[in-house]
Each structure stands twice: as C-alpha cells, then as structure tokens.
Amino acid sequence: MKFNMPAIAGLTFLICAIAVSTYAQEEPKLYKEFSAEVELNNRFFFEDGSFEGQERNYFSIAFQPEVYLEWNEGYTSFKFTGFGRIDQHDSRRTHFDIRELYWQKVKGNTEISIGFKKIFWGKTESVHLVDIINQTDQVESFDGEDKLGEAMIHLSQFTNIGTFDFFVLPYFRKRVFPGPEGRFRTPIVLDGDEFEFEGDEDEFRPSFAFRWSHYIGVFDIGVSHFYGTGREPIIADFSTFEAIYGVINQTGIDLQATTGPWLWKAETIIRRNDFQDLFAFAGGVEYTFGNIGGKGLDIGILGEYLFDDRDELALSSLQNDIFTGMRFAFNDIKDTQILTGAIFDLERSSRIYSLEADRRIGNSWSVEAVARVFDNISSDEFLTVFQYDSFLEFAITKYF
Amino acid sequence: MRNLIVIILGMLLHAGLLAQSAEQKGLQIAKEADKADQGFESTVANLTMILKNKQGQETTRELVNQTLELTEDGDKSLIVFNTPRDVKGTATLTFTHKETPDDQWLFLPAIKRVKRISSDNKSGPFVGSEFAYEDLSSQEVEKYTYKFLRDEKLNGADTYVVERYPTDPKSGYKKQIVWWNKDNYRQEKIEYYDRKGALLKTLTYDEYRLYLDKHWRAGKFEMVNHQSNKSTTLIFEDYEFKTGLSEKDFTQNALIRAGR
Numbered sequence: 158m159k160f161n162m163p164a165i166a167g168l169t170f171l172i173c174a175i176a177v178s179t180y181a182q183e184e185p186k187l188y189k190e191f192s193a194e195v196e197l198n199n200r201f202f203f204e205d206g207s208f209e210g211q212e213r214n215y216f217s218i219a220f221q222p223e224v225y226l227e228w229n230e231g232y233t234s235f236k237f238t239g240f241g242r243i244d245q246h247d248s249r250r251t252h253f254d255i256r257e258l259y260w261q262k263v264k265g266n267t268e269i270s271i272g273f274k275k276i277f278w279g280k281t282e283s284v285h286l287v288d289i290i291n292q293t294d295q296v297e298s299f300d301g302e303d304k305l306g307e308a309m310i311h312l313s314q315f316t317n318i319g320t321f322d323f324f325v326l327p328y329f330r331k332r333v334f335p336g337p338e339g340r341f342r343t344p345i346v347l348d349g350d351e352f353e354f355e356g357d358e359d360e361f362r363p364s365f366a367f368r369w370s371h372y373i374g375v376f377d378i379g380v381s382h383f384y385g386t387g388r389e390p391i392i393a394d395f396s397t398f399e400a401i402y403g404v405i406n407q408t409g410i411d412l413q414a415t416t417g418p419w420l421w422k423a424e425t426i427i428r429r430n431d432f433q434d435l436f437a438f439a440g441g442v443e444y445t446f447g448n449i450g451g452k453g454l455d456i457g458i459l460g461e462y463l464f465d466d467r468d469e470l471a472l473s474s475l476q477n478d479i480f481t482g483m484r485f486a487f488n489d490i491k492d493t494q495i496l497t498g499a500i501f502d503l504e505r506s507s508r509i510y511s512l513e514a515d516r517r518i519g520n521s522w523s524v525e526a527v528a529r530v531f532d533n534i535s536s537d538e539f540l541t542v543f544q545y546d547s548f549l550e551f552a553i554t555k556y557f
Numbered sequence: 558m559r560n561l562i563v564i565i566l567g568m569l570l571h572a573g574l575l576a577q578s579a580e581q582k583g584l585q586i587a588k589e590a591d592k593a594d595q596g597f598e599s600t601v602a603n604l605t606m607i608l609k610n611k612q613g614q615e616t617t618r619e620l621v622n623q624t625l626e627l628t629e630d631g632d633k634s635l636i637v638f639n640t641p642r643d644v645k646g647t648a649t650l651t652f653t654h655k656e657t658p659d660d661q662w663l664f665l666p667a668i669k670r671v672k673r674i675s676s677d678n679k680s681g682p683f684v685g686s687e688f689a690y691e692d693l694s695s696q697e698v699e700k701y702t703y704k705f706l707r708d709e710k711l712n713g714a715d716t717y718v719v720e721r722y723p724t725d726p727k728s729g730y731k732k733q734i735v736w737w738n739k740d741n742y743r744q745e746k747i748e749y750y751d752r753k754g755a756l757l758k759t760l761t762y763d764e765y766r767l768y769l770d771k772h773w774r775a776g777k778f779e780m781v782n783h784q785s786n787k788s789t790t791l792i793f794e795d796y797e798f799k800t801g802l803s804e805k806d807f808t809q810n811a812l813i814r815a816g817r
Contacts, residue, residue, distance in 0.1 A: 190817075192642070192645070194642075225817050231814075234814075234817075236817065261814075263814070265805060266805050266808075268810055268814075275668075275669045276669065277668055277669045277670040277671075279670075302668055313810055315805065315808050315810055320808070320809065320810060370809075372660070372673070377673045413673055415660075415673050415674070415675055417658070417675065417677045418675055418677045418678070419675075420673075420675060445675060445677070445678060447675075447677060447678025447680070447681050448678055448680045448681035448682070448729065451680075451729070451751070453681060453682040453685070455678060455681060488681060488682045488684070488685055489685045490608050490610070490616045490685040490686075491685070492643075492644065492684070492685065517641055517643050517644075520616070520617070520640065520641045520642070521641065521642050521643075522643075523643040554643070556641075556642030556643055556645075557642075
C-alpha cells in the first residue's frame with residue numbers, strides 16, 4: 158500500500174504538536190495505555206483460482222499496536238492505532254496502515270478531532286450503504302467492513318435536537334486491489350494507483366460531509382450528505398476494468414426502530430456524478446429469541462432486501478438480492494458467537510453463504526473461523542470473477 | 558389528661574400501622590429505601606467480575622461503571638469493559654425508564670459502530686455471569702409491586718423482609734425476596750425465584766461502606782446460582798460520588814469516547 162509520505166509525516170507532526178501544546182496548557186494528570194494484537198491467520202481456498210499465479214493456501218500475520226493518552230480529566234486525548242499484515246503470497250495484501258492517529262478535545266457538548274479516524278454510519282447488517290467516510294481496505298477482507306484510516310477535521314455538536322457532525326476530509330486515499338498472486342481479483346490485475354481522478358483533480362481535493370443523527374423514542378435516525386471524491390471507483394467498462402474516481406454528491410438516510418425483540422432497519426442512498434447516478438436501498442428486520450430455555454442462548458434471525466440500480470455495473474453485485482442470517486450468542490464466559498448468512502440473487506442463480514464464529518481462550522487469546530462459499534455464480538455479473546474463491550479461514554489472536 | 562391524649566394518640570397510630578396492609582407496608586419500605594439513597598448525583602466505580610463455574614475455575618472481567626442520577630426519569634449509565642482484552646473498549650449506554658422499556662446502545666470498538674440494541678432480553682445473563690441484565694439495571698420503585706413478609710434478624714442486623722414482584726412480564730423472575738436493613742435501608746440479601754417459583758439465585762451484599770454520610774455501597778456482591786452451582790462475585794472499588802458528570806457525559810458521542 159502506498160502512502161503519500163510527506164503528507165502523512167506532516168500530519169503526524171501537526172497532530173503531535175497540537176497534542177503536546179494542549180497537554181502543556183491543561184491538567185497535567187496523564188493517563189497512558191499501550192496495547193497490541195498479533196494475529197496468525199490461515200486462509201484455505203477449496204478450488205484452484207480462476208487466474209494464473211493464484212495459490213490455494215495463504216498464511217499471514219497481522220499486528221495492531223495501540224497508544225492511548227488522555228488528560229484534562231479525560232476531555233482531551235490522543236489515539237494511535239497502527240495496522241500491518243504480511244501475506245505469504247499476495248504482495249498487495251502485505252500492507253501497512255495508520256488506522257487512527259488523532260487528537261481530540263471535548264468541551265461541553267462539542268467535540269473536535271484532528272487526524273486519521275474511523276467513522277461508522279449505518280444500521281443494516283449485510284451492506285453498509287450510507288457509510289462513506291473511510292476508504293475500504295479491499296485487500297484485508299472481502300466483506301468491506303475493514304477500513305483505512307481517513308484524514309479529517311471532525312466537529313461534533315450534541316444538542317437537544319440531535320447530534321450534528323461536520324467533516325473536512327483534506328486527503329483522498331485510493332483503494333488497493335489484490336495483486337497477481339492474490340485471490341478475489343479480476344482477470345486483469347487492477348492497479349488502484351492507476352485509476353485517474355475526474356478532470357484535473359488529485360488526492361488533495363478536499364471532501365466535505367455532514368450528518369445529523371438523533372433518537373426519538375424507539376427510532377434512531379441519521380441523515381447525511383457527502384460531497385467530494387467518491388470512495389468507490391466507478392467502473393466504466395468491465396471488459397478492460399477501466400475505472401475513475403469521480404466527484405460525487407451522496408445523500409443517505411439510515412433508520413432503525415427498536416420495538417421489543419424486533420429491530421427494523423433501513424438505509425438508502427442517492428449518489429450523483431457526471432458518469433453514473435445511483436440509487437440503492439437495504440432494509441429488513443432482526444428478531445431475537447432471548448435467553449432460550451433460561452440457558453442464556455440468544456438466537457437472532459435476520460432478513461434484509463438489497464437493491465442497487467446500477468445492475469451489472471454494481472461492484473457489490475447486490476442489485477436485487479435477499480440476505481438471510483442467523484446469529485447465535487451463547488453468552489457464556491468465552492463469549493462464543495456464531496453468525497451464518499446467505500445472499501440470494503433474485504434474478505440470477507448466484508448465492509453466497511457465509512459463516513463467522515469466534516470465542517475467547519483464556520484471558521488474552523481468541524480464535525475465529527470464517528467461511529465463505531460462492532455457489533452457482535451467474536456469469537453475467539461482476540461476482541463471476543470470484544466464483545472459485547470459496548474459502549475457509551482460521552485465525553488466532555493474542556492480545557498484549 | 559395530657560397523658561391520656563398521648564396514650565389515645567399512640568393507640569390510634571398503632572392501629573393505623575396495623576391497618577396498613579402488607580402490600581402498603583412493602584411499598585412504603587421500598588420508597589423509604591429509594592429516598593435514603595437519593596441525592597448521590599453521579600457515581601464512578603471500577604468493577605471486577607469474577608465468574609466461577611461448577612468446578613471452581615475462575616474468569617475475571619474488569620469494567621468501569623458510571624451512573625447519573627435522574628429523579629423524574631430512571632438513571633443513565635455507561636459501562637466500559639477493560640478486560641478481557643478481546644472485548645476491551647466494548648461499552649454500553651443505558652437510559653433506564655420507570656415505566657417504559659429502557660433504551661440501550663452498544664459500542665463495538667473494532668468497527669467503531671454504535672448499535673441500538675433491544676432491552677427486551679432482560680432475563681439473559683450479563684456477559685456470561687450469573688447476573689441477569691435486570692439484576693444490574695437501576696432498581697426503580699415502579700418496576701415492582703411489593704408485599705411485606707416479616708421482621709427478621711440477619712447476621713445481627715434488624716431487617717425488613719419484603720417480597721417484590723416484577724411488573725414487566727419479560728422479567729425472568731416470578732418474585733424476589735429482599736432483606737432491607739432497618740437502620741439505613743441498605744439491601745443485605747436478595748433471593749431470586751424463577752418463573753416456576755423455584756429458588757434460582759441468592760445475592761448477598763458485603764463490605765458495605767458509607768459515602769458522603771448518606772450513601773451505602775457494598776464493596777462485594779456475591780451471586781450464587783442454586784440450579785447451576787455457578788457463582789459470580791462483583792467487587793466495586795474506587796467509588797467516587799458527585800463526580801461532576803452530567804447529561805453530556807451520557808450521549809452516544811460519550812459512548813464512542815468511552816470505548817476509545
């Protein structure tokens with residue numbers, strides 16, 4: 158993964174300078190916390206890959222160091238989270254990132270942060286449509302839940318009529334795609350760095366975002382708008398995988414109603430730019446059977462409908478699909494959890510099945526198993542390039 | 558003559574007390590107990606949870622609990638996990654309500670996500686412990702109906718023994734029996750009876766300390782499950798009162814910050 162080194166170094170210096178100068182002026186009682194995680198991971202693919210150079214088994218090591226400092230009775234803080242993975246085969250999956258590096262100050266109901274942060278927006282489980290602040294870490298996982306740290310000035314104001322968040326995002330980070338030896342790649346190895354920006358723009362074109370979020374009784378609602386360089390490259394042509402980063406306007410709404418054991422969730426976005434307009438929707442329910450038989454087991458049943466009007470141009474391939482899932486939480490001392498899911502395409506034969514299970518071992522270890530199976534993938538959608546990428550992954554993590 | 562009036566008044570008062578039904582007396586004791594602890598404003602405490610299984614093997618969890626006292630509505634609380642390390646930073650924000658279901662949010666630090674969660678499953682175990690969510694939530698007077706049972710001496714202390722019945726049909730209990738200390742209205746013991754009416758758990762309070770000359774807080778809670786033979790001990794340390802916390806420290810932003 159490539160960094161713009163002068164920009165990163167400059168920003169790091171700036172954040173440290175702010176942190177040090179505010180620390181000098183404020184309550185000097187300092188709270189320090191250092192921690193780290195190391196993960197050993199093995200991904201085994203059930204079939205040979207579609208393309209030359211792909212392997213069957215990928216071993217990797219990931220590490221995540223963290224530093225957290227706070228002073229001023231906890232109202233000023235500094236946070237750093239680094240991340241790195243070394244992959245046995247895929248040179249692009251061997252990557253390093255600053256997930257978080259920010260200074261934050263809170264005064265009354267106002268919060269300001271400067272630096273690299275991770276922001277999550279949204280309600281649904283199977284896709285995260287409104288979540289747009291951070292670039293996706295595409296080489297880390299297929300599900301899009303891993304994100305790169307994004308440089309920002311973030312102002313958050315809590316009021317009686319909701320929370321107002323304002324973002325200035327001065328630097329854009331391109332998405333990185335798997336290398337020639339990697340799985341989940343396209344026939345032509347995509348070089349994310351080569352994707353151009355719209356017009357004369359570059360990484361330093363700032364983006365802006367706003368969000369209002371509130372809760373009223375059983376409802377939690379968010380309304381957001383993003384103006385700037387879209388995080389998702391726009392694929393112009395699937396035969397050459399020619400793509401461009403366009404300037405977009407995206408408005409999103411996310412809503413959840415929590416009524417007893419039922420959670421009702423919906424997200425929708427409208428995205429506009431010069432090349433491609435987009436409307437997408439996800440909505441559904443989650444029902445939880447709690448404490449079954451008094452044994453502490455919770456079983457949640459999930460169902461969501463997914464729509465994306467880009468049809469076959471959707472990178473997600475979720476243009477008219479149904480997601481169903483089951484969540485098992487054992488509520489035991491090892492926090493054992495299992496999440497199973499399936500995505501069914503309503504117009505094509507494609508199915509994706511998934512399983513995620515994890516539990517703790519002792520006090521400072523955890524194990525995780527992940528499986529994803531691509532079944533009967535239709536040859537007329539983007540997903541077809543992943544049709545042989547069904548895999549089973551085991552990971553063990555030590556926490557320091 | 559004056560003596561006679563005193564005697565008659567005394568008899569009338571006594572008759573009045575006798576006339577009070579067991580239900581009224583139970584409710585009165587609960588209200589007195591609630592009043593006795595009013596005015597703490599806010600507390601912060603470090604909490605260690607020791608879970609023991611049938612074989613006596615132990616697992617420990619450490620959390621920080623912040624509570625904001627509200628009188629018109631139920632209290633607000635923020636709980637953050639410090640250990641085990643894999644759940645470090647996981648935090649919950651709860652707005653208790655006297656009559657409607659509580660509002661609750663969960664923060665997942667790995668993906669920085671705040672999720673509204675259902676507070677419906679109150680009978681379920683809190684993080685694998687013998688404490689159910691409802692055992693740990695704010696004990697508002699309105700959440701039960703009451704019946705006074707008897708006076709009793711418990712470990713040398715004079716206590717009121719009161720039965721209480723959860724008003725919420727989703728509670729995991731048919732009833733609870735509470736031992737309230739007559740001197741200071743602190744709880745000394747609670748027995749929990751399951752929906753079938755069988756004794757499920759016993760909670761005993763220990764190592765009480767008095768804060769700000771008014772507020773009694775136990776340093777140790779011991780919950781024993783008689784049906785599974787498992788137990789959980791809660792140890793509260795570094796109690797701080799009137800910490801200056803206010804509503805602004807119990808928002809979703811505060812929840813994210815607590816999870817770091």
